[in-house]
Amino acid sequence: MEKGLSKKSTKNILFVCIILIYQILSSLFIAFPPLIGFFFTYTVILNYEKIKNYKDYNSEWYQSIFFILIAEILHGFEVFSTAIFFSIFYYFIFTWLLLKVKFRNLFLVILVIIGYLGSFMASNLVLHIKDESFLPIGYEYIFYILIESVFVLLVFKGRII
Numbered sequence: 001m002e003k004g005l006s007k008k009s010t011k012n013i014l015f016v017c018i019i020l021i022y023q024i025l026s027s028l029f030i031a032f033p034p035l036i037g038f039f040f041t042y043t044v045i046l047n048y049e050k051i052k053n054y055k056d057y058n059s060e061w062y063q064s065i066f067f068i069l070i071a072e073i074l075h076g077f078e079v080f081s082t083a084i085f086f087s088i089f090y091y092f093i094f095t096w097l098l099l100k101v102k103f104r105n106l107f108l109v110i111l112v113i114i115g116y117l118g119s120f121m122a123s124n125l126v127l128h129i130k131d132e133s134f135l136p137i138g139y140e141y142i143f144y145i146l147i148e149s150v151f152v153l154l155v156f157k158g159r160i161i
Contacts, residue, residue: 008059012059012063015063016063016066019063019066019067019070020070022035023067023070023071023074024074026071026074026075027074027075030140033143033144033147033148034071034074034075034144035067035071035148035151036068036071036072036075036077036082036115036116036119036144037111037112037113037115037116037144037145037148037149037152038112038115038148038151038152038155039064039067039068039071039115040068040082040086040111040112040114040115040116040118040119041108041111041112041115041152041156042060042064042156043061043064043065043068043086044086044089044090044094044111045156045159045160046060046061046064047061047090048094048098048160049159065083068082068083072119072123076135077119077120077123077135078122078123078126078127081119081122081123081125081126082115082118082119082122084122084126085118085119085121085122086118088118088122089114089118097110098160104157104158104160105153105157107160108149108152108153108156108157108160109149109152109153111152112145112148112149112152113145113149116141116144116145120135120137120141123135
């Protein structure tokens with residue numbers, strides 16, 4: 001039992017290190033997407049599975065939240081803007097969207113798009129409240145959404161039924 005625990009802990013530590021290295025690289029090179037849409041989608045899926053299967057949050061949930069926070073800090077979003085948007089989205093829009101969009105691959109792509117747009121809007125709302133200048137939106141976000149949509153389809157296909 002202890003061997004399994006240490007193996008899981010090692011995997012978690014390795015995952016966090018990879019996250020940090022990737023985020024540093026994505027802040028240095030514009031070609032690396034920040035994966036905000038990917039991890040937003042992953043967080044939505046984990047929350048859906050938690051509620052559907054009556055499970056508790058596990059380390060994957062906390063790691064994805066950690067990754068989103070690091071991405072927000074390094075890419076100029078306001079801290080917790082994605083968390084603010086996630087709360088609003090999940091409790092007011094998710095169920096309706098899940099019922100309306102029958103093609104699940106399209107649903108996953110919509111989650112990536114909503115992840116970026118929602119984080120952007122929530123961040124600009126916080127900046128507006130703080131009376132600071134808004135974040136500019138550039139063409140690179142379209143590139144990020146396309147890349148992350150393909151990645152989400154490869155990784156999460158079949159997770160939401």
